[in-house]
Amino acid sequence: MAIVRAFKAIRPIEELASKIAALPYDVMNSDEARVMVKDNPYSFLHVDRAEIDLDPSIDIHDKKVYAKARENLDNKVINKEYVQDEHPCLYIYRQIMKGRSQTGLVFCASIDDYINNNIKKHEFTRADKEQDRINHVDYCDANTGPIFLTYKEDDVASEVIKAWTKRRPVYDFVSEDGISHIVWVIDNEIIVNEVIELFKDVKAFYIADGHHRSASAVKVGLKRREANPNFTGEEEFNYFLAVAFPDNDLMVMDYNRVVKDLNGLTKAELIDKLQDKFIVTKSKDNEAVKPSKKHTFGMYVEDNWYVLEARDGIYNENDPIDCLDVAILQNNVLTPILGIEDVRTSDRIDFIGGIRGIKELERRVHKDMKIAFSMYPTEVSDIMDVADIGEVMPPKSTWFEPKLRSGLFVHKLS
Structure with a gap:
């Protein structure tokens, strides 16, 4: 009480x-x-x-x-x-x-x-x-x-x-x-x-x-x-x-990510690495991708939008943290592929609240970033599940x- x-x-x-x-x-x-x-x-x-x-x-x-x-x-x-x-x-x-x-x-x-x-x-x-x-x-x-x-x-x-x-x-x-x-x-x-x-x-x-x-x-x-x-x-x-x-x-609104570089990779090399963990599909008519379900991400790079769908087995659905989309992106893309170990301290990544709209991701990529990821919003129940086990959410998970x-x-x- x-x-x-x-x-x-x-x-x-x-x-x-x-x-x-x-x-x-x-x-x-x-x-x-x-x-x-x-x-x-x-x-x-x-x-x-x-x-x-x-x-x-x-x-x-x-x-x-x-x-x-x-x-x-x-x-x-x-x-x-x-x-x-x-x-x-x-x-x-x-x-x-x-x-x-x-x-x-x-x-x-x-x-x-x-x-x-x-x-x-x-x-x-x-x-x-x-x-x-x-x-x-x-x-x-x-x-x-x-x-x-x-x-x-x-x-x-x-x-x-x-x-x-x-x-x-x-x-x-x-x-x-x-x-x-x-x-x-x-x-x-x-x-x-x-x-x-x-x-x-x-x-x-x-x-x-x-x-x-x-x-x-x-x-x-x-x-x-x-x-x-x-x-x-x-x-x-x-x-x-x-x-x-x-x-x-x-x-809870989406809390999106933009990154300054591709960690030395070409776009083709990046997509090739992503294929191991995600089904990668080019966006139809190059429309901006605002994910409509969990475990799906939008990616904007070199003026093209892609849909990333997490493959089975890359996260533990029974783990309240591991199954979060922010954790899936961090554990399978940001750290192993783009080399960002700590999103709290890295100056290569920035975060954009969904209130600013999906076009803000494109604007930042054209201005000072190289790649953007659009996210499906974290749910209130996710926050409660993590808090109930005494753990903390990954950084920049929620935007109310x-x-x-x-x-x-x-x-x-x-």
Whole structure:
């Protein structure tokens, strides 16, 4: 059983919600963030990427950046851009992208559930990225970006949530990328307690996106426990901001690969080597290949598209990791043929989220790469299967859309 806790969110006033809400800090760099906030002093990027308000020469991990983030967050409250709910509430966050919706519950998750693996992970984290968010959370004394969770029980509180969403939302706007964002506040104590009780049937939550943010939030909580040895467990630093969506609401998009060279091979030699592990077929009329089933890949090289179908026996269907398409490509193409041993560190490979479209692969091959591979999307059930056995997904396995907006909910730690 994983804990769901109501909290008193600090959140935008209704008329500023659309201007404040921002993409997560880690989907853009500083230069891109500076462009994105042009003419928008309200954007939450002024908090999540506070270096944009300092000289561009400053190191993004300088303490001045974190201090500026705290200053900007405090000013949003002082300037009454934000208000805080008077009583602990739960929140409903719905996103609609191209007619498809996902509806999640916003609450505070327990750092103990994370530690005890009631909140399951499927990615490794990097110490430098963790430290950046540890500093950010610590300085701001707040969780500023929600962790994206999912769970298996898809109807656990659906009727209660559906009934509440018939009320007028507090926010209802369309962001610049065409995605609708709708938020309701569950401020009725009886309904709040009912939802919390219903979620006790959820055995575990799974992190869909936000491994670094969740790890950092937990470490800040542990740091504060150490500084407060008489803590009771009820203090806000024992919890972190999360949004949980039922698994059947979510869409994982393809996460494609482009490589700078053919590792010294000609195209003919490459295809000859591929024939041992794949059935290789040239695309009819050279149409771009967007795989429609597992274990099938598109390959674009020298202005031609090919279909690669994995042969039987090159993967173990009973192994949750070995049968993943990202693992099949890595184990049978990227490493043995193209010589890329570690996709985390190699500068010969890049990754392109499916949101950018299949033509982006062609563009990159014509610009600065030599070969591209289009992938069939990893499924949410694959992520859960890997997390359930305590393992991690291969790097760059998942690309979730739409992205949760930061700035709509802030959870103060004290």
